[in-house]
Amino acid sequence: MMLGSSNAAVDHPTSNVTAFIRRANSIMRQLSSATLHKFVVKFPLLRGDADHLDRWVSLSAASRARRIVLDLCPEVEKFGDKNQMYSFPLHLFTGGSCVGGNPCVKSLYLGFVSLNLLPLAAGGSTTTSGFTNLKQLTLHKVSIVGDLQSLLPECAVLEWLSLTYCSLHCHDLIIRQPLEQLRYLRVLQCRLQKLQLQAPNLTEFEFTNQQVPLVLGDCINMSMASVELLLLSDDFDYICTKLPVALPHVRDRLTVGTAIRTEALVLTKAGAVFANLRHLILNVTIHGCPQASTGVLRLAYLLDLAPVLEELELHMYCVSAPGFPRNPRDLDAMATSPPARLHERLRIVHMTGFHGSRGQLELAHRILWSTAALDRLIMIIGPRIKVDYYFRNLTFADTGRLVARRYIQDQFPGTVITVL
Incomplete structure (x- = not known):
């Protein structure tokens, strides 16, 4: 399922948003019991639309969608108020969201949202476990509050990780648990002060930043x-x-x-x-x-x-x-x-x-x-x-x-x- 618009006019954003939400809700009601392979929403929505977005994201989790794209990036940069970012509900993606208790999401793309990550629990484990089968994670213009390490160690099969124009409140990207399956890493324009992770099988790396310490482990491939x-x-x-x-x-x-x-x-x-x-x-x-x-x-x-x-x-x-x-x-x-x-x-x-x-x-x-x-x-x-x-x-x-x-x-x- 894909919902989006590539030519929404910026002169009357309110009317466009209302029409989009009405159409999306109508489609969602028809798909309430469907099983989806792909779930895509591409439209500039903000925190004020959270009630609708929460329902759509909940449906994507309940429908066992393997690929989820939630791209809320504004079409004109001046409308990109970061304080109005939608907070992505990570709690909806727990093991119980999928049949058999196994998380289903294999590819996740988030654009112009805030990601509030819970701190690591005692012993280094996380308090949520919704993405253990995730292979591809793409974050674009995402505000990351908390330690990304609390999410990534769950992704033992992660192969692709991309962070572009993201804001990390701690200014460091440090993942201490090895990402054994990671093959591709892209970190562009995130204003980091340090990048450190263990990715022994990394084959391709892209990085745009100021001079900072880079610690990637022994990437022999x-x-x-x-x-x-x-x-x-x-x-x-x-x-x-x-x-x-x-x-x-x-x-x-x-x-x-x-x-x-x-x-x-x-x-x-x-x-x-x-x-x-x-x-x-x-x-x-x-x-x-x-x-x-x-x-x-x-x-x-x-x-x-x-x-x-x-x-x-x-x-x-x-x-x-x-x-x-x-x-x-x-x-x-x-x-x-x-x-x-x-x-x-x-x-x-x-x-x-x-x-x-x-x-x-x-x-x-x-x-x-x-x-x-x-x-x-x-x-x-x-x-x-x-x-x-x-x-x-x-x-x-x-x-x-x-x-x-x-x-x-x-x-x-x-x-x-x-x-x-």
Whole structure:
């Protein structure tokens, strides 16, 4: 059963709500004794509609629905008063709600509701037990009051957990009991101060937040991870020292969104590395003096962090206009001696947002000279900005192409270098 509207007008919200509730109640009366596989309500309702919502949610529990979606997100952000969120009645989902005393819900999606969780009882057990068969839990714009740990340890078979734009009153997401079956974890824009859980079989991880401690246990099967850091300060030390400890086993692809400053001089060397990583994508916003280059050059250290890396993507966005060296002889005199340690596996390097500044140019040279098999390397360089912002400034595109052709392509004739 699905109830919802994708085009409810905001000019007359009261009349739309009344019509929706009247229609929904009529349908509910017809389904009062039915067994449902899926129960979906998608409409912007608030706490004042709790009497109706309580009846509908109670019906979803009594009908033994396996998939429940309650999406009350407002269609226009200005109507999203968090103080008017509907309080989701967890008490309706106890073991007795389903035939045989076994909870039936396998997938639960909650949008724009408040979730009032009971504290852990003595011995670490919870006072409710309604979701022991839950495999997928998605919370979007949910206000979570209490400790989420009081709910998740019940979910021994949980495979998918997503929290996006949620508010956790304790500001930490800490689950001490292992989630053995969890495969996918997404936590975006939740303003956490710490994320800690044990998910030994986690294969995919997405995280958007400020710099916070990440403790995920020993996820030896991690395939893909994405970490976006929100602050516009320089985050490169965090990437080099904390992420390899949190995600040491990520294998197929790691995507990192971050910011750096061009003037930075000191780089803290990491003890841990991404030992199995084959594909690294870095979306980097570059702040600072356009004439400085040391901060940008640090990005070459990523090769040391990923010894078996095969593909590197550097998508750059320079906030300031690029600073070009005044004297072309400065570019011709750049150091060309190879480093002491060469990278054996690198095969593809893709650089975007290349405007020809000295920092970008030195970075390209350092990557090339750090590659053991230059004759098997493919480097693609382009001025187009691929970092996801609302504007694209290609004012320096022609200069970037000219610099890339003259000072990179022409100086490494044995390497396949494509300038877009």
